[in-house]
Amino acid sequence: MLTLYGQYMSRAQRCLWTLEELGVPYQHVKTNQTLGESRTPEFLKINPNGHVPALKDGDFILWESMAIAMYVAKKYGQGSLWPASVEDEGHVMQWALWASLEVETFVVNFLRHAMLYPPEKRRPELAEEALRVLPAPLKVLDDALAGREYLVGNRFSVADINVSTVLLLADVHKHLGVDTFGNVTGWLQRVADRPAWQKLPSLK
């Protein structure tokens, strides 16, 4: 039995989505990072970074949300969420690293410093930097989606989960000018219509 640690309103979202898409049985421990639950001595034994999510599969432990989503997809979703060819697998990894390194840091800075943090904790320059930097990678994503429905191999895959969750978290895409990128907007709508994504808020 798999155990996924991390409440829905966190990067655990992409792992929960992957598990729900595949119908894999799992136990959900709703570790709440906003209450400091990811920093307890017990949790630090699971993820020494003090972050959610984390996954336990028997004695095997894995952290980093995109790595967890890819692990679950590769183990349980061969030919569906995980692609069949080595080339498509390369693209799944490309998109995960790209989303994590080129996009997510800026999106999270925007979320924190324009929306989530109390005013006294906000650093407006970080929100402004995000708005300045993000159009370039969003254009890359928009161009990649021209004439295609999904990112890899023309079928829904864990690449779509990893990349779209960066923009869907807390509906942040509505505040980043994503609507000026037509292909990205259509794709976000398409993936967010999936029943497994729709189910997630009820998991909390």
Ligand SMILES: N[C@@H](CCC(=O)N[C@@H](CS)C(=O)NCC(=O)O)C(=O)O
């Ligand atoms: N790169 C990591 C980032 C994990 C992360 O920063 N998680 C946040 C929630 S989305 C967290 O646990 N924050 C609480 C803390 O750091 O104390 C991943 O994708 O798993």
